[in-house]
Amino acid sequence: MKTLRVPEATIIRLSxxxxxxxxxxxxxxxxxxxxxxxxxVGVSPAQVRKDLAYFGEFGTRGVGYNVRDLMHYTSKILxxxxxxxxxxxxxxxxxxxxSTYKGFNNRGFSVVGIFDNDLTKIGKKIVDMEVxxxxxxxxxxxxxxxxxxxxxVPAKAAQEVADLMIKNGLVAILxxxxxxxxxxxxxxxxxxxxxxxxxxxxxxxGMRQFExxxx
Numbered sequence: 001m002k003t004l005r006v007p008e009a010t011i012i013r014l015s016x017x018x019x020x021x022x023x024x025x026x027x028x029x030x031x032x033x034x035x036x037x038x039x040x041v042g043v044s045p046a047q048v049r050k051d052l053a054y055f056g057e058f059g060t061r062g063v064g065y066n067v068r069d070l071m072h073y074t075s076k077i078l079x080x081x082x083x084x085x086x087x088x089x090x091x092x093x094x095x096x097x098x099s100t101y102k103g104f105n106n107r108g109f110s111v112v113g114i115f116d117n118d119l120t121k122i123g124k125k126i127v128d129m130e131v132x133x134x135x136x137x138x139x140x141x142x143x144x145x146x147x148x149x150x151x152x153v154p155a156k157a158a159q160e161v162a163d164l165m166i167k168n169g170l171v172a173i174l175x176x177x178x179x180x181x182x183x184x185x186x187x188x189x190x191x192x193x194x195x196x197x198x199x200x201x202x203x204x205x206g207m208r209q210f211e212x213x214x215x
């Protein structure tokens with residue numbers, strides 16, 4: 001694999017390609033071209049080829065890519081060739097939705113611990129998993145060798161939760177709380193702010209309306 005700095009946008013598209021290839025494989029598709037991948041995911045063929053070129057040479061000129069082989073390659077690049085246990089803090093509506101999201105299991109992620117400090121939620125089950133108090137987090141993390149945590153708590157509690165996760169050995173955090181977190185440089189942090197994404201949509205819609213008026 002090449003050691004060039006890979007743009008984050010390329011990794012995001014690679015994840016999209018990987019899921020699309022899984023769909024094709026389930027349908028029994030054997031080979032596919034960059035044009036067909038591009039049409040399927042909504043980018044240009046040149047972009048598909050450029051993204052894949054960061055990681056090596058795939059496919060055969062004039063023939064295309066073997067779907068199953070490329071699916072395996074993309075999964076390996078994304079480091080999905082091993083299971084990834086997760087812990088989730090926050091057993092509210094968002095936490096419930098995330099912990100029962102089947103898309104995690106389909107990609108090798110599994111929630112092995114759900115935590116909350118609300119006494120009315122502790123002990124209750126989400127599907128077949130009991131909500132535990134934060135004090136049990138070290139035990140679950142050690143037992144399952146967890147590296148990734150998901151934060152689904154109100155903004156005011158998010159930093160405290162992040163600190164607790166880091167203290168107990170987690171090195172990657174997916175944060176759904178609408179607040180910026182302070183974490184050490186070695187921690188991988190991704191913030192998912194639903195409001196920001198909605199505002200991007202409204203901005204783009206506004207730009208379309210502006211452009212249509214200018215025609």
